[in-house]
Amino acid sequence: MYSTGVPLPFELFYACEVSNCASVENRLHDAFGDHRISKGREFFRIAPERVKSALLLAEIREVRLGDEIFENTEVKAEVEAAKRRSRFRLSMIGVTPGSELQLAKDPKIICTTIDDGNKVDYLGDVTSLSDAALRAHNALGDDWPAVSGP
Numbered sequence: 001m002y003s004t005g006v007p008l009p010f011e012l013f014y015a016c017e018v019s020n021c022a023s024v025e026n027r028l029h030d031a032f033g034d035h036r037i038s039k040g041r042e043f044f045r046i047a048p049e050r051v052k053s054a055l056l057l058a059e060i061r062e063v064r065l066g067d068e069i070f071e072n073t074e075v076k077a078e079v080e081a082a083k084r085r086s087r088f089r090l091s092m093i094g095v096t097p098g099s100e101l102q103l104a105k106d107p108k109i110i111c112t113t114i115d116d117g118n119k120v121d122y123l124g125d126v127t128s129l130s131d132a133a134l135r136a137h138n139a140l141g142d143d144w145p146a147v148s149g150p
Contacts, residue, residue: 013048013148016059024058035104045104047137049144090129091116101129109136 018024029036031054035046044051090113095101097116103109111122111132122132133147 014052014055015063016055017061017063018055018058019060020058024055027058028054047142047144047147049147089117103133103136105137106140109139111136 028051032044032046032051035044037043037045090096090099095113095116097113099113100110101113101120111120111129113120114126118129119126120129120132122135127135130147134144137144137147
């Protein structure tokens, strides 16, 4: 994270220890390269559940906040700073009310933003972006318990 920079607030979805991190990272890039947001950056537009499933194949053990790996002062400071950052709002990335958002997996599925926060109109219901994304993925047959709207 330190060399690539984190442009927006983020949530730690899952962390694990692997035996050969360089190899695992290269394989994740191979597997999910078509989901990269920008060629020169380390950011991907993909459901975190998919990445977690891939990481589980190489996992030695899950790492949780409070584990010794987070005792490194730089890592601990970054995690604490992330907790203090404000909640994601569409206005943070220049999305204005009335904008249409497409589901990356199926661009025919759209919702319309209601405010500068994260409220959208999806199929006539005003709901959160995350709820709309989950409903859309479930309609496509994905059996996911939760998704992150952005």
